[in-house]
Amino acid sequence: MTAAERIRVTYLLTCAAGEEPEAKARDIAREQTVELPEGGAPAAVERQIVGTVETVEPIGERWRVSISYDPVLVDGDLPQLLNLLFGNISLKAGIEVADLALPPAILEHFGGPRFGIAGVRAVSGVTERPLVCTAVKPVGLSAQDLAELCYRFARAGIDIVKDDHSVADQRPAPFTERVARCQDAVARANRDTGGRALYFPNVTGPLATLNERIDVAVRAGCRGAMVSPLALGLDAVRLVAEHGLVVFSHPTLTGVFFHEGHGVAPHILLGTLFRLAGSDGVIYTNAGGRFPFPVEHCEAINRRLREPLGQLRPAFPVPGGGVDAARVTQWVDRYGMDTVFLVGSSLYAQPDPEAAARRLVGAVKRHCHE
Amino acid sequence: MTAAERIRVTYLLTCAAGEEPEAKARDIAREQTVELPEGGAPAAVERQIVGTVETVEPIGERWRVSISYDPVLVDGDLPQLLNLLFGNISLKAGIEVADLALPPAILEHFGGPRFGIAGVRAVSGVTERPLVCTAVKPVGLSAQDLAELCYRFARAGIDIVKDDHSVADQRPAPFTERVARCQDAVARANRDTGGRALYFPNVTGPLATLNERIDVAVRAGCRGAMVSPLALGLDAVRLVAEHGLVVFSHPTLTGVFFHEGHGVAPHILLGTLFRLAGSDGVIYTNAGGRFPFPVEHCEAINRRLREPLGQLRPAFPVPGGGVDAARVTQWVDRYGMDTVFLVGSSLYAQPDPEAAARRLVGAVKRHCHE
Numbered sequence: 001m002t003a004a005e006r007i008r009v010t011y012l013l014t015c016a017a018g019e020e021p022e023a024k025a026r027d028i029a030r031e032q033t034v035e036l037p038e039g040g041a042p043a044a045v046e047r048q049i050v051g052t053v054e055t056v057e058p059i060g061e062r063w064r065v066s067i068s069y070d071p072v073l074v075d076g077d078l079p080q081l082l083n084l085l086f087g088n089i090s091l092k093a094g095i096e097v098a099d100l101a102l103p104p105a106i107l108e109h110f111g112g113p114r115f116g117i118a119g120v121r122a123v124s125g126v127t128e129r130p131l132v133c134t135a136v137k138p139v140g141l142s143a144q145d146l147a148e149l150c151y152r153f154a155r156a157g158i159d160i161v162k163d164d165h166s167v168a169d170q171r172p173a174p175f176t177e178r179v180a181r182c183q184d185a186v187a188r189a190n191r192d193t194g195g196r197a198l199y200f201p202n203v204t205g206p207l208a209t210l211n212e213r214i215d216v217a218v219r220a221g222c223r224g225a226m227v228s229p230l231a232l233g234l235d236a237v238r239l240v241a242e243h244g245l246v247v248f249s250h251p252t253l254t255g256v257f258f259h260e261g262h263g264v265a266p267h268i269l270l271g272t273l274f275r276l277a278g279s280d281g282v283i284y285t286n287a288g289g290r291f292p293f294p295v296e297h298c299e300a301i302n303r304r305l306r307e308p309l310g311q312l313r314p315a316f317p318v319p320g321g322g323v324d325a326a327r328v329t330q331w332v333d334r335y336g337m338d339t340v341f342l343v344g345s346s347l348y349a350q351p352d353p354e355a356a357a358r359r360l361v362g363a364v365k366r367h368c369h370e
Numbered sequence: 371m372t373a374a375e376r377i378r379v380t381y382l383l384t385c386a387a388g389e390e391p392e393a394k395a396r397d398i399a400r401e402q403t404v405e406l407p408e409g410g411a412p413a414a415v416e417r418q419i420v421g422t423v424e425t426v427e428p429i430g431e432r433w434r435v436s437i438s439y440d441p442v443l444v445d446g447d448l449p450q451l452l453n454l455l456f457g458n459i460s461l462k463a464g465i466e467v468a469d470l471a472l473p474p475a476i477l478e479h480f481g482g483p484r485f486g487i488a489g490v491r492a493v494s495g496v497t498e499r500p501l502v503c504t505a506v507k508p509v510g511l512s513a514q515d516l517a518e519l520c521y522r523f524a525r526a527g528i529d530i531v532k533d534d535h536s537v538a539d540q541r542p543a544p545f546t547e548r549v550a551r552c553q554d555a556v557a558r559a560n561r562d563t564g565g566r567a568l569y570f571p572n573v574t575g576p577l578a579t580l581n582e583r584i585d586v587a588v589r590a591g592c593r594g595a596m597v598s599p600l601a602l603g604l605d606a607v608r609l610v611a612e613h614g615l616v617v618f619s620h621p622t623l624t625g626v627f628f629h630e631g632h633g634v635a636p637h638i639l640l641g642t643l644f645r646l647a648g649s650d651g652v653i654y655t656n657a658g659g660r661f662p663f664p665v666e667h668c669e670a671i672n673r674r675l676r677e678p679l680g681q682l683r684p685a686f687p688v689p690g691g692g693v694d695a696a697r698v699t700q701w702v703d704r705y706g707m708d709t710v711f712l713v714g715s716s717l718y719a720q721p722d723p724e725a726a727a728r729r730l731v732g733a734v735k736r737h738c739h740e
Contacts, residue, residue, distance in 0.1 A: 031660070034508035035534055036715055041508045049510035072541055073509065079574050079601035080538045083622050087535070087601065090625030091661045091691070138404030138411045139443065140419035164405055165457070168450045170442055204449050207577075207605035208612070231449035231457065233603020235577035242578070252453050255460030256626040256633060263626060290401070291461045321461070345406055 006068040008054070008101040009085060013063040014094030014261045021063035025053045028095065029067050031088050049073065062261075064098070076109030078235045078277060086257075086264050097264040100272055107276075107310030114241045115280040116313025117306070117338050123223050123246060124159050125196040129368035130337055132157075132328075132361050133318065135344040136182065137164035143173040147181035149353075154189035154197035156357035160340065161186060162226050163202035165250045169213075175205070176216050183220040200224040200248055203240060204232050214243045224280070228252045234277050241278035248318060249279040258297075266297045271304025274315075281316040281340055286331070289322025290345075295334075302335055316340045325350075325360045329367040337368070376438040378424070378471040379455060383433040384464030384631045391433035395423045398465065399437050401458050419443065432631075434468070446479030448605045448647060456627075456634050467634040470642055477646075477680030484611045485650040486683025487676070487708050493593050493616060494529050495566040499738035500707055502527075502698075502731050503688065505714040506552065507534035513543040517551035519723075524559030524567035526727035530710065531556060532596050533572035535620045539583075545575070546586050553590040570594040570618055573610060574602050584613045594650070598622045604647050611648035618688060619649040628667075636667045641674025644685075651686040651710055656701070659692025660715075665704075672705055686710045695720075695730045699737040707738065 013024055026038070029051030034041045041050065054066040074081045089095050113119070121127055136149045146167070153161045161182075169175040179201045186199040203213045203225045210232070217225050224246030229237050230253035240247045257264040264273075266284070274282045282305055285291035287298050298319060306314040319331065320342030328341050343360060350356035383394050396408070399421030404411045411420065424436040444451045459465050483489070491497055506519045516537070523531045531552075539545035549571045556569040573583045573595045580602070587595050594616030599607050600623035610617045627634040634643075636654070644652045652675055655661035657668050668689060676684040687705065690712030698711050713730060720726035 033536060034510065035505075035536065036508055036718055040715070040718055041510070045508055045510035049508065073536070075540065077538050077575050079576070079598065080536075082601045083536060083574075083598060086626070087598070087622035088661075088691075090623050091621065091628070091655050091663065092625070093662060135405075138406055138415055138419065140404065140411070140415035166403060166405065166443070166450075166453060168447050168453075170445065172442070204453075205447050206449070207603060207609055228449065228453060228457070231452045233577055233606060236603060239577055251461065252457035253460050255462070256456070256629075258461075259626075259629050259632070262629070285461050291458075292463060293461065321458075345410070348406055348410055 001070070003068065005071065005103045005105065007071055007074065007084070007103065007106065008066060008068045009097060010099035011065045011067065012059070012096040012098045013065055014061070015063065016094065021056050021065065022053070025056055025065040025067060028089055029053055032084055033069065033073065035088070071103055071106050074106060078110065078238070082234065094261055096262055097268055100268050102276070104310050107312060110276045111278065112275055112309070112312030113278055113280045113315045114244070115246045117316050119313065120246055120280050120316055124198055126159055129364060130332055131159040131316070131340040132364055133160040133162060133340050133342040134158050134347060134357060135162055135164045135342065137167065137344065137348070139164060139166045139170060140172050143178040143181045146173055146178055147185040150182040150199055151185035151189050152354040153357050154186040154195065155193055156354045157193070157195060157361035158197060158357050160198045160200060160224070162200040162248060164344070165202055165204065165226065165228055165252055167202055169205050175213060179216050179220045179222065183222050187221065198223050200226045200246070202226045204228040207232065207236070210236060210239060214240055214245065217245065218243055224248060226250055229274060229277065230254055234273065237274070237277035237279055246280045247278055248281040248283060249274050250283050251285060267300035267304045271301045275305055275309070275312065279315055281318045283318040283320050283342060285321030286319035286323050288324070288327070291321050302339070306338060314338070318342050320344065322346070325356060328360060329363055332364065332367055371440070373438065375441065375473045375475065377441055377444065377454070377473060377476065378436060378438045379467060380469035381435045381437065382429070382466040382468045383435055384431070385433065386464065391426050391435065392423070395426055395435040395437060398459055399423055402454055403439065403443065405458070441473055441476050444476060448480065448608070452604065464631055466632055467638055470638050472646070474680050477682060480646045481648065482645055482679070482682030483648055483650045483685045484614070485616045487686050489683065490616055490650050490686055494568055496529055499734060500702055501529040501686070501710040502734055503530040503532060503710050503712040504528050504717060504727060505532055505534045505712065507537065507714065507718070509534060509536045509540060510542050513548040513551045516543055516548055517555040520552045520569055521555035521559050522724040523727050524556040524565065525563055526724045527563070527565060527731035528567060528727050530568045530570060530594070532570040532618060534714070535572055535574065535596065535598055535622055537572055538575050545583055549586050549590045549592065553592050557591065568593050570596045570616070572596045574598040577602065577606070580606060580609060584610055584615065587615065588613055594618060596620055599644060599647065600624055604643065607644070607647035607649055616650045617648055618651040618653060619644050620653050621655060637670035637674045641671045645675055645679070645682065649685050651688045653688040653690050653712060655691030656689035656693050658694070658697070661691050672709070676708060684708070688712050690714065692716070695726060698730060699733055702734065702737055
């Protein structure tokens with residue numbers, strides 16, 4: 001097996017006093033596979049299954065370590081990939097997954113986005129500019145009120161109207177009623193304007209009824225859905241994608257992985273893994289908004305979502321979490337055309353959110369000479 | 371609605387320079403619900419849906435804050451409970467979920483363990499002492515070799531033989547073949563010894579085929595299974611439980627939540643939430659083993675798994691992760707009878723793991739005067 005045929009993980013290690021980087025690397029290579037001390041597995045398993053420490057090099061006060069693994073450990077099993085990457089070692093200290101290279105065999109198993117950037121553009125009819133997305137909120141409104149918001153935002157020219165991620169199947173707006181009303185409202189706005197706005201319901205909820213919720217969305221005429229991979233399970237993204245829906249993934253709970261020195265780097269989790277699972281768009285908390293998320297993280301996520309990755313389609317970065325409508329054109333310049341800008345609370349803060357949405361879409365169009 | 375009817379979350383806040391604890395608490399109460407600035411939601415939603423900051427009090431250099439939420443936000447939706455507890459705020463800083471009180475209405479929705487401590491004792495026939503569990507490993511062995519290990523451990527008197535959590539559906543030991551062979555091996559050992567050893571296969575794997583794997587386990591005659599909730603999704607525990615299997619949950623990936631000052635405390639995640647989802651046994655990395663996990667965490671998890679919690683059955687703590695066979699009786703004294711001791715690598719380190727397992731079980735029985 002050549003190096004390119006193996007799974008290669010780059011870890012940044014912080015060594016405590018007395019901890020040797022080489023020994024720590026070997027410990028990871030065993031903990032993530034055989035979970036037995038050195039020499040504890042039969043010789044054939046020691047050779048094939050235990051991770052191979054490829055390189056150990058100092059980088060500032062940390063150590064950059066590359067460990068490669070036989071892809072037979074994972075094949076098409078996404079939970080097992082998460083487990084291999086950071087499962088048990090999440091319970092140790094000073095280990096950060098900084099890079100991940102997957103061999104073609106693994107990439108083919110997953111397949112990634114069904115639509116990708118080009119597919120979402122085809123569905124939405126927006127070819128020459130970034131897309132504009134907003135969230136209907138807050139949780140607690142009736143289905144009728146949420147649908148009215150959908151109608152107004154779609155009429156204002158928003159490309160994608162999605163549920164706030166806290167809007168689930170609560171009694172004030174039961175899922176089935178909400179999806180039917182919101183999708184109808186967006187369709188009505190499209191008839192009124194000649195537009196092609198889309199409504200993506202949040203299908204996150206009890207696992208036992210996930211397929212039912214997806215079916216409700218498909219039957220209502222929705223072309224896409226939103227899911228919270230870490231609340232529901234990352235592999236749930238694949239289930240939604242397999243039903244032919246565009247999938248936008250939400251970053252709720254992802255922050256637990258983003259600790260300095262221990263965790264999984266944002267561009268690996270939100271960039272590579274969310275794309276691998278099949279997300280056509282990946283929402284993240286943009287720099288300069290409500291969340292303390294450095295712009296370098298955002299740009300690294302953008303790169304991972306769009307870069308060549310086997311035969312996998314590129315996915316849309318969807319910066320959100322407090323993006324100021326007034327500054328969106330600056331972000332267009334920085335992040336580029338292949339971006340979906342999610343602007344929520346900044347519109348709600350205006351006296352007339354529909355008018356604010358119309359100004360936002362107009363500004364983006366003018367900025368892009370559309 | 372009385373206070374006891376609301377969801378009550380205790381957060382420990384670390385305030386950065388210039389951060390006011392009251393303002394930080396109010397921000398959490400909104401971020402986790404309406405995601406709109408103060409006054410941004412309609413009055414009825416502001417009253418009902420926004421979290422209520424109940425108390426803010428200094429505790430050392432941190433602040434203990436209690437926020438209560440209307441249970442309508444969650445009802446029976448476990449992903450939404452995770453989202454409410456720590457979803458978006460995982461992406462902020464200095465927030466630790468330290469306690470969680472759930473009202474009867476929420477507890478009834480979930481139901482918790484189907485078997486619980488008494489049920490697992492009934493299935494295993496072990497009434498008067500702690501149970502002893504081991505793992506078959508390493509990944510990379512054939513199904514036949516894994517089954518042979520199962521046979522030997524069951525013959526030695528181990529009560530529960532489970533798959534190592536990295537043993538999934540890999541080509542060296544495909545799931546269906548492995549489960550059939552391992553279950554047969556344990557049944558054969560039971561016939562030879564008159565024992566009642568159990569085999570719990572790891573059913574973690576692709577979500578789309580989870581029901582198939584559960585069915586394979588049930589048809590093979592397994593009485594329980596192991597699942598990795600954070601790799602697969604916490605709600606998957608409920609799916610396994612609904613098929614009538616005893617569920618043991620594995621702590622892989624849980625370490626991402628356990629950061630000093632930011633995260634979800636181990637006794638809440640592994641104690642309360644894993645039990646709520648339906649785990650009959652919760653594996654954690656014991657103090658003094660391969661993982662740096664303080665004994666205070668272990669004891670807090672034990673308490674949460676066993677304490678009264680509405681009508682929910684108590685669940686077994688399953689300390690593992692490098693428990694030394696030679697010290698198990700000391701842990702029996704510390705943790706008590708209602709514990710399942712998971713001893714894996716310490717047995718494999720012996721020249722004859724079967725003999726080591728027999729000595730371990732004998733030591734536990736003698737210690738408990740059985």
